[in-house]
Amino acid sequence: MEEIALEATGLSKHYRRTRALDNCTVRVPVGRVSALVGPNGAGKTTLMSLACGLRTPTAGEVSVLGQRPDNKGMPDGVAFLSQDKPLYRGFNVSEMLHAASKLNSDFDEDRARRLVADADVPLKAKVKTLSGGQRTRVALAIALGRRPRLIILDEPLADLDPLARKQVMQTLMSDVAEFGTTVVMSSHVLADLEEVCDHLVLLASGHVQLCDEVENLLDNHRLAVGPGIEGEPPFPRESIVEASRTRRETTLLLRQSTDDGPPDWDISSPSLEELVLAYMRTKEAAK
Numbered sequence: 001m002e003e004i005a006l007e008a009t010g011l012s013k014h015y016r017r018t019r020a021l022d023n024c025t026v027r028v029p030v031g032r033v034s035a036l037v038g039p040n041g042a043g044k045t046t047l048m049s050l051a052c053g054l055r056t057p058t059a060g061e062v063s064v065l066g067q068r069p070d071n072k073g074m075p076d077g078v079a080f081l082s083q084d085k086p087l088y089r090g091f092n093v094s095e096m097l098h099a100a101s102k103l104n105s106d107f108d109e110d111r112a113r114r115l116v117a118d119a120d121v122p123l124k125a126k127v128k129t130l131s132g133g134q135r136t137r138v139a140l141a142i143a144l145g146r147r148p149r150l151i152i153l154d155e156p157l158a159d160l161d162p163l164a165r166k167q168v169m170q171t172l173m174s175d176v177a178e179f180g181t182t183v184v185m186s187s188h189v190l191a192d193l194e195e196v197c198d199h200l201v202l203l204a205s206g207h208v209q210l211c212d213e214v215e216n217l218l219d220n221h222r223l224a225v226g227p228g229i230e231g232e233p234p235f236p237r238e239s240i241v242e243a244s245r246t247r248r249e250t251t252l253l254l255r256q257s258t259d260d261g262p263p264d265w266d267i268s269s270p271s272l273e274e275l276v277l278a279y280m281r282t283k284e285a286a287k
């Protein structure tokens with residue numbers, strides 16, 4: 001049976017009246033690079049915090065690498081890069097790496113120093129003087145220095161320029177290739193994820209909209225472009241995820257795994273971005 005890196009079953013987290021997560025079931029197999037996507041407030045940070053034991057569920061269960069997280073620290077083999085990247089502001093980068101190595105028994109300080117050097121962050125620079133992007137690179141070096149089997153990253157690309165985004169993704173991918181690390185990463189930059197992710201979790205308003213291998217998702221959906229007709233499109237209503245119309249053209253995202261359709265319709269495979277945006281728009285429209 002396939003090993004599961006992150007599993008949530010019937011997971012809910014409510015903050016007073018807000019249902020940040022509601023009865024969510026998620027499975028990310030070991031070895032995947034999983035994109036956790038969804039609009040602002042969808043529940044992505046909440047899901048990651050529950051997986052790392054930083055918050056406790058209101059209902060349901062979550063496990064990472066077969067362990068139930070608790071409030072006694074990060075589960076074994078798991079590293080988390082949070083949005084606020086907690087680093088000691090008064091330390092310089094070298095001291096920060098040294099502190100990380102003292103706090104983590106198996107810490108690979110050489111690797112962390114190499115990653116910081118690759119990012120051109122000076123070892124002597126004080127953490128408080130670093131730019132947001134440089135702080136991300138240092139925090140990522142520390143997270144990977146812990147040699148995690150599962151790394152969970154909350155919007156790691158947010159502060160980065162396009163070149164740095166590519167470099168961070170390359171760093172992660174070389175870790176995946178070398179050590180088989182599982183990556184779960186939230187981001188709003190779908191174009192960056194499309195190249196590297198082989199698994200996707202889409203959350204919207206605290207619900208799981210999609211959770212599957214990217215290949216399966218793409219195989220099981222089609223984009224259909226046809227005439228700008230009035231009335232019902234010539235496809236089963238239950239297969240239509242989203243429909244948009246102009247006077248000249250109708251565009252449908254279909255839950256369909258073949259290229260079958262009427263001759264005046266053009267059927268093609270959607271990009272991951274088209275697929276995700278269509279699901280996000282339907283959820284928005286249903287609010």
Ligand SMILES: Nc1ncnc2c1ncn2[C@@H]1O[C@H](COP(=O)(O)OP(=O)(O)OP(=O)(O)O)[C@@H](O)[C@H]1O
Pocket residue numbers: 015018019020038039040041042043044045046047
């Ligand atoms: N500590 C908290 N107290 C009350 N409500 C909270 C708390 N943390 C999150 N929420 C609410 O829970 C919902 C989900 O928030 P969460 O931060 O998990 O979303 P997100 O998908 O990570 O959003 P973003 O993309 O904007 O970072 C939001 O409505 C948010 O306002």
